[in-house]
Amino acid sequence: xxxxxxxxxxxxxxxxxxxxxxxxxxxxxxxxxxxxxxxxxxxxxxxxxxxxxxxxxxxxxxxxxxxxxxxxxxxxxxxxxxxxxxxxxxxxxxxxxxxxxxxxxxxxxxxxxxxxxxxxxxxxxxxxxxxxxxxxxxxxxxxxxxxxxxxxxxxxxxxxxxxxxxxxxxxxxxxxxxxxxxxxxxxxxxxxxxxxxxxxxxxxxxxxxxxxxxxxxxxxxxxxxxxxxxxxxxxxxxxxxxxxxxxxxxxxxxxxxxxxxxxxxxxxxxxxxxxxxxxxxxxxxxxxxxxxxxxxxxxxxxxxxxxxxxxxxxxxxxxx
Amino acid sequence: xxxxxxxxxxxxxxxxxxxxxxxxxxxxxxxxxxxxxxxxxxxxxxxxxxxxxxxxxxxxxxxxxxxxxxxxxxxxxxxxxxxxxxxxxxxxxxxxxxxxxxxxxxxxxxxxxxxxxxxxxxxxxxxxxxxxxxxxxxxxxxxxxxxxxxxxxxxxxxxxxxxxxxxxxxxxxxxxxxxxxxxxxxxxxxxxxxxxxxxxxxxxxxxxxxxxxxxxxxxxxxxxxxxxxxxxxxxxxxxxxxxxxxxxxxxxxxxxxxxxxxxxxxxxxxxxxxxxxxxxxxxxxxxxxxxxxxxxxxxxxxxxxxxxxxxxxxxxxxxxxxxxxxxxxxxxxxxxxxxxxxxxxx
Numbered sequence: 001x002x003x004x005x006x007x008x009x010x011x012x013x014x015x016x017x018x019x020x021x022x023x024x025x026x027x028x029x030x031x032x033x034x035x036x037x038x039x040x041x042x043x044x045x046x047x048x049x050x051x052x053x054x055x056x057x058x059x060x061x062x063x064x065x066x067x068x069x070x071x072x073x074x075x076x077x078x079x080x081x082x083x084x085x086x087x088x089x090x091x092x093x094x095x096x097x098x099x100x101x102x103x104x105x106x107x108x109x110x111x112x113x114x115x116x117x118x119x120x121x122x123x124x125x126x127x128x129x130x131x132x133x134x135x136x137x138x139x140x141x142x143x144x145x146x147x148x149x150x151x152x153x154x155x156x157x158x159x160x161x162x163x164x165x166x167x168x169x170x171x172x173x174x175x176x177x178x179x180x181x182x183x184x185x186x187x188x189x190x191x192x193x194x195x196x197x198x199x200x201x202x203x204x205x206x207x208x209x210x211x212x213x214x215x216x217x218x219x220x221x222x223x224x225x226x227x228x229x230x231x232x233x234x235x236x237x238x239x240x241x242x243x244x245x246x247x248x249x250x251x252x253x254x255x256x257x258x259x260x261x262x263x264x265x266x267x268x269x270x271x272x273x274x275x276x277x278x279x280x281x282x283x284x285x286x287x288x289x290x291x292x293x294x295x296x297x298x299x300x301x302x303x304x305x306x307x308x309x310x311x312x313x314x315x316x317x318x319x320x
Numbered sequence: 321x322x323x324x325x326x327x328x329x330x331x332x333x334x335x336x337x338x339x340x341x342x343x344x345x346x347x348x349x350x351x352x353x354x355x356x357x358x359x360x361x362x363x364x365x366x367x368x369x370x371x372x373x374x375x376x377x378x379x380x381x382x383x384x385x386x387x388x389x390x391x392x393x394x395x396x397x398x399x400x401x402x403x404x405x406x407x408x409x410x411x412x413x414x415x416x417x418x419x420x421x422x423x424x425x426x427x428x429x430x431x432x433x434x435x436x437x438x439x440x441x442x443x444x445x446x447x448x449x450x451x452x453x454x455x456x457x458x459x460x461x462x463x464x465x466x467x468x469x470x471x472x473x474x475x476x477x478x479x480x481x482x483x484x485x486x487x488x489x490x491x492x493x494x495x496x497x498x499x500x501x502x503x504x505x506x507x508x509x510x511x512x513x514x515x516x517x518x519x520x521x522x523x524x525x526x527x528x529x530x531x532x533x534x535x536x537x538x539x540x541x542x543x544x545x546x547x548x549x550x551x552x553x554x555x556x557x558x559x560x561x562x563x564x565x566x567x568x569x570x571x572x573x574x575x576x577x578x579x580x581x582x583x584x585x586x587x588x589x590x591x592x593x594x595x596x597x598x599x600x601x602x603x604x605x606x607x608x609x610x611x612x613x614x615x616x617x618x619x620x621x622x623x624x625x626x627x628x629x630x631x632x633x634x635x636x637x638x639x640x641x642x643x644x645x646x647x648x649x650x651x652x653x654x655x656x657x658x659x660x661x662x663x664x665x666x
Contacts, residue, residue, distance in 0.1 A: 246350035249634035275520025279381035
């Protein structure tokens with residue numbers, strides 16, 4: 001990437017895709033070969049046709065036996081549905097949960113920003129399902145042309161995620177497992193909502209990167225979790241999903257809780273030392289809380305742990 | 321003497337405009353602080369009045385810890401870029417030379433990134449990154465100069481081609497370094513994108529001495545740059561040690577660019593537009609052009625940054641986007657005009 005400031009607008013995209021990227025594109029030996037295994041759910045009726053979050057209609061002819069996930073969140077969903085054995089490829093070192101995922105071959109690291117899959121490698125794995133997230137329309141098109149069924153998941157809020165999990169269940173034949181996972185997550189979310197019922201929302205700010213200061217706006221999965229955790233983000237007026245934010249405005253709004261994503265690379269101590277930040281209520285009151293980004297920024301089966309974490313940070317007196 | 325009068329008027333006008341831009345930059349931002357509040361806050365800091373009770377503490381922080389250092393940093397970086405552009409344009413005898421266009425800024429960025437990746441940004445003290453940026457800028461400037469020079473002159477086409485080629489190589493090396501950088505990639509992004517937002521007063525303490533030395537150096541070479549404008553042979557006949565001058569001018573231009581890049585990343589076109597516009601007004605005498613460009617560059621970057629932080633407030637634009645939007649068309653216009661001139665010369 002060229003070091004020009006004009007490319008700065010790409011940062012949010014690049015950072016997000018970093019999660020799906022890796023420098024190490026070389027083929028690695030994979031012990032989980034992905035041979036046929038018993039279906040994790042009930043025998044669903046194949047072929048299954050779905051319209052994915054890119055608006056593309058995909059038909060899965062038979063129950064997939066060789067799955068490639070190109071996003072850590074998709075990897076986690078596949079494992080949570082008990083389909084880890086069928087995984088033949090993941091995006092890269094960011095696909096680190098569950099730990100078994102690290103033993104699967106990596107297919108990422110190609111393209112201009114190192115965030116595309118290596119098409120040759122994907123094809124050589126002969127996947128019958130390729131699960132990924134938004135972005136990369138061009139390589140997706142290529143993969144489809146080469147006969148790889150690509151399904152895009154794009155969860156913009158928790159309900160959307162539960163729907164995505166059910167969709168993955170349907171197209172992998174793990175319908176029942178997906179249903180029970182989604183229901184369980186739904187119930188947990190409800191429990192947290194009940195515990196927080198009647199509590200006034202506290203103002204908060206979620207830092208994804210610094211410097212410059214980047215945050216989340218409405219319409220993102222993280223923003224939805226913040227609201228569910230009883231927060232009123234001061235970035236509500238943002239019209240971008242991942243805007244660069246004015247420190248002046250942060251100081252003026254002075255949120256009560258300052259959340260720092262672990263992907264930001266900062267610590268609460270470093271936050272307190274920045275110019276002007278002492279004037280933010282959260283910093284003055286010591287309410288700068290590091291957040292494990294894996295639990296909050298990956299729309300996957302662990303987000304309820306993330307939601308609980310956020311709720312505890314925002315409302316420490318409420319036992320959730 | 322009419323040009324001298326005119327020069328003094330222009331310089332005075334620029335100085336007043338700088339004061340106005342500075343005040344505007346401090347008065348306006350993503351958050352509205354009334355000018356009256358700002359004035360009283362400043363008066364209070366100067367010990368003239370008591371702390372104005374009705375002004376929020378947040379306004380005080382915004383004005384003194386966020387805006388003031390940012391506007392000052394914009395002024396220093398803008399001045400450095402414009403001075404660097406002036407020196408390179410004089411040295412190359414080419415109005416299209418700009419530290420970003422000829423790849424010197426990229427070289428500085430690569431130097432800085434290499435230090436960040438290998439030993440960490442803070443390990444050499446405050447001046448580690450500027451020093452590395454300087455080495456990168458210097459090496460690039462020498463390389464581009466050698467490549468671009470055919471016989472005694474540096475033609476537009478060869479200069480641009482050499483700059484583009486070198487910048488492309490540097491950009492690839494940068495990508496390579498970043499691919500292998502692992503966790504450090506975050507620091508690199510932060511550094512590349514940090515721009516004027518990042519460090520407040522600390523950046524100013526780092527960059528001010530570097531730029532001050534650079535500006536002093538630029539002042540020293542400006543007379544000899546005038547003689548080089550007559551052609552290197554003439555300059556030599558007039559007693560200029562041309563090779564020594566070139567080394568010095570490259571060092572000065574590289575130092576100024578490195579100072580700017582080390583705190584603000586690569587910001588294009590300030591070094592191109594400022595000297596060029598002012599040359600049209602006050603002529604090509606570097607002893608006059610340099611101080612005018614310093615003021616003009618400061619004004620330009622203060623205003624560009626003001627636009628960057630207010631247009632889509634409370635979100636922000638990178639300031640490089642604003643300067644590129646202004647400077648890109650300007651560059652194309654110049655290129656076209658140079659082309660016509662070359663055509664006219666046959």
